[in-house]
Amino acid sequence: MSLDYVKFSPGFESFMPKEYRDMVEHGPFGKKTTVSQMGNFKEILEEHPMCAGCAMTLFIRLAIVAFPNPEDTITVGTAGCGRLAISQAAIPFVYGNYGDQNGVASGLSRGLRIRFGDKPKDVVVMAGDGGTADIGFQQVLHSWFRRERFTTIMLDNEVYGNTGGQESGMTTRGAVLKMAPLGKKFEKMDMVAMAKIAGCAYIATVVPNNPRRVESCIKKAVLIAREVGPTYIQAYTSCNIEYAIPTDQVMADAKAVEDDRYKFAEYVSEDAKAYLSERYGYKEFAQKPVAAITNV
Amino acid sequence: MSDPVIIGTKNKKGQIITDPRIMMNEAPRTPSFFTGSEVIKEAVRRANVDVMVAYPITPQSEAAALCGELFAEGYIGDYFRGESEFAVMSQCAGAAFGGARVFTTTAGPGTMRAMENFPMWAGSRLPIQCIVTCRGINSPLSIQPDTIEIAYLMNTGMLVWHAETAQDFYDWILKGYVVSEEPDVHLPLALCCDGFFVTHTKDVVDLTPVDMCLPPYDPYRSPVPCMDMECPPVRMMRDPFVMKSNYISYATHASWQQEVWAAAERSRKHTIAWLDGLIEIEDGDAAVLIISSGTAVSQGREAIRLLADEGVRVGLVKVKTLRPWPEEELREATKHASHIIVPEFNVIGWMAKEIKATIPRSERVVAGPRVCGGMTLPPEVIVEEVKKAIGMRSGVLAGRGG
Numbered sequence: 181m182s183l184d185y186v187k188f189s190p191g192f193e194s195f196m197p198k199e200y201r202d203m204v205e206h207g208p209f210g211k212k213t214t215v216s217q218m219g220n221f222k223e224i225l226e227e228h229p230m231c232a233g234c235a236m237t238l239f240i241r242l243a244i245v246a247f248p249n250p251e252d253t254i255t256v257g258t259a260g261c262g263r264l265a266i267s268q269a270a271i272p273f274v275y276g277n278y279g280d281q282n283g284v285a286s287g288l289s290r291g292l293r294i295r296f297g298d299k300p301k302d303v304v305v306m307a308g309d310g311g312t313a314d315i316g317f318q319q320v321l322h323s324w325f326r327r328e329r330f331t332t333i334m335l336d337n338e339v340y341g342n343t344g345g346q347e348s349g350m351t352t353r354g355a356v357l358k359m360a361p362l363g364k365k366f367e368k369m370d371m372v373a374m375a376k377i378a379g380c381a382y383i384a385t386v387v388p389n390n391p392r393r394v395e396s397c398i399k400k401a402v403l404i405a406r407e408v409g410p411t412y413i414q415a416y417t418s419c420n421i422e423y424a425i426p427t428d429q430v431m432a433d434a435k436a437v438e439d440d441r442y443k444f445a446e447y448v449s450e451d452a453k454a455y456l457s458e459r460y461g462y463k464e465f466a467q468k469p470v471a472a473i474t475n476v
Numbered sequence: 477m478s479d480p481v482i483i484g485t486k487n488k489k490g491q492i493i494t495d496p497r498i499m500m501n502e503a504p505r506t507p508s509f510f511t512g513s514e515v516i517k518e519a520v521r522r523a524n525v526d527v528m529v530a531y532p533i534t535p536q537s538e539a540a541a542l543c544g545e546l547f548a549e550g551y552i553g554d555y556f557r558g559e560s561e562f563a564v565m566s567q568c569a570g571a572a573f574g575g576a577r578v579f580t581t582t583a584g585p586g587t588m589r590a591m592e593n594f595p596m597w598a599g600s601r602l603p604i605q606c607i608v609t610c611r612g613i614n615s616p617l618s619i620q621p622d623t624i625e626i627a628y629l630m631n632t633g634m635l636v637w638h639a640e641t642a643q644d645f646y647d648w649i650l651k652g653y654v655v656s657e658e659p660d661v662h663l664p665l666a667l668c669c670d671g672f673f674v675t676h677t678k679d680v681v682d683l684t685p686v687d688m689c690l691p692p693y694d695p696y697r698s699p700v701p702c703m704d705m706e707c708p709p710v711r712m713m714r715d716p717f718v719m720k721s722n723y724i725s726y727a728t729h730a731s732w733q734q735e736v737w738a739a740a741e742r743s744r745k746h747t748i749a750w751l752d753g754l755i756e757i758e759d760g761d762a763a764v765l766i767i768s769s770g771t772a773v774s775q776g777r778e779a780i781r782l783l784a785d786e787g788v789r790v791g792l793v794k795v796k797t798l799r800p801w802p803e804e805e806l807r808e809a810t811k812h813a814s815h816i817i818v819p820e821f822n823v824i825g826w827m828a829k830e831i832k833a834t835i836p837r838s839e840r841v842v843a844g845p846r847v848c849g850g851m852t853l854p855p856e857v858i859v860e861e862v863k864k865a866i867g868m869r870s871g872v873l874a875g876r877g878g
Binding site for chain 1: 529560562573574575592593596695704705706707
């Protein structure tokens, strides 16, 4: 985006709603904002209709703050709680059909590349566990196999929250939920393993109670997706309503789940490491100098 | 479409970007002997398409694969095979959201599998062109010609045109982009033909010069923002209407749905100009008329010739566009008709139902003859239906019972 678009047309300043003026004057467009500055700038996602104590909302806020170029980022999603928040962000959100977010993102990413060439236009999918692992499974996996260059983020609350608490493929075994009256009969789907098999160049599992880690993962995932290949982030974003987690216990639950089954894990392909190191100066992925060959 | 700045310049393939009026109406034409599938390829070659997504399903597979050759030759910006028709149509939507000109093809069960996308395309005002080479839908399984899927497409909010011949098909693919990308239309187009009859038979088609192409799509002429972050940052929705149970929410949805259908109505003036009317009439003063669309029209023509040999005068109305529906035109064309015969290639008779709902004294409409499941529609069957309608004796056709 030309940042001129963010400025007001001369003479219109006083007529714009305050919220819009704040976005132009104090928003993150064209600046390098970080999660540690939250509260000191106008966020792209601010007001939302999500439930009190919703961990998913916190995660989405963190993720959007972490976008490396919000002024050139388009989000894609599908039905689910997350959509209710993302669709109110000050960047475009594309909603297609139920579970087709990775198909839409494939086309969008390709269409934008045709039109804008090398100028980065970041496409980021944010969809729930049902949207990603159940109804959208085929399109998710195929977009990875095709090595489509965009980021997929699963907002994993381990339940269909928006429709009132039904079992999903990402629900843990034994959980009693709607449509699983005797408890879920099979294990939580291992989407991380599938992402790896399908060729994702970057994969991470995170929980929202470590904002800097979330920021770091999102940034890497979006940057790698620009050129190297598909990237996948799976975030535990509990549903405090359907799992009856007291509002003041949501972060403690995230910590407990992190320790139990959602340990931070990160996979970076060798191509992605080289790309991050060479293009964006990530020192941790810089190739170690080959030991000097000593004369014999 | 006709931005004077780019007219006369060349596209990436070296084709001259040409004013569509000159390209379609004035440029010299070269007669070529092609199958319908090859005609699709030749039209797309000249359409400056950015993205095509393909998936195999008979009888459109050949056309979809031929477009892959166009991509390999550099005429299409991007091309790939999706994993199902539903995925393909979603991928098309994504590319169109990003401001690309998009082309795809499907048929029969593929159309049905993709169906969730079509109202979404219309509601999102994506001017995607989808070729529909009609065939039977299950069950029982049939891959043969049958137009039943058009009945579903007509209620999606898309523009729906029904080509009779390969020549129609060639011209309408190119003209279709011109109409559907107009800012006051900006809707997807389902360009239908009868599978096999059009796709797999050879015909002489007059092609426009290969070094001329349509102007590229300009996404900033869209009535809704292009999702490319080249527009000011706005909150696309202040409140997600879907979750609200209040009058404003309902009214917003209602008015947008009405706007989609109003956009289809607004396409009339463009379509009439480009297709030379929404219907075509031959001998419209005849008391008996055959009205239909697609290859049923061709069979109607043959029946009219046979009837003329017996001294029976029958006129013909070819319906070119089903959405927008030529309501006024059909009322006028049928004003003096005593009998209206509607031959169709589907079991439900959607064309006859549409006509009955349009004209006064609908008892004049004979909803048939109809064939389905891949059966052919011999002109003799139409002749028999006409004779029966006007009280003439006719020989019983073999195999139809006593």
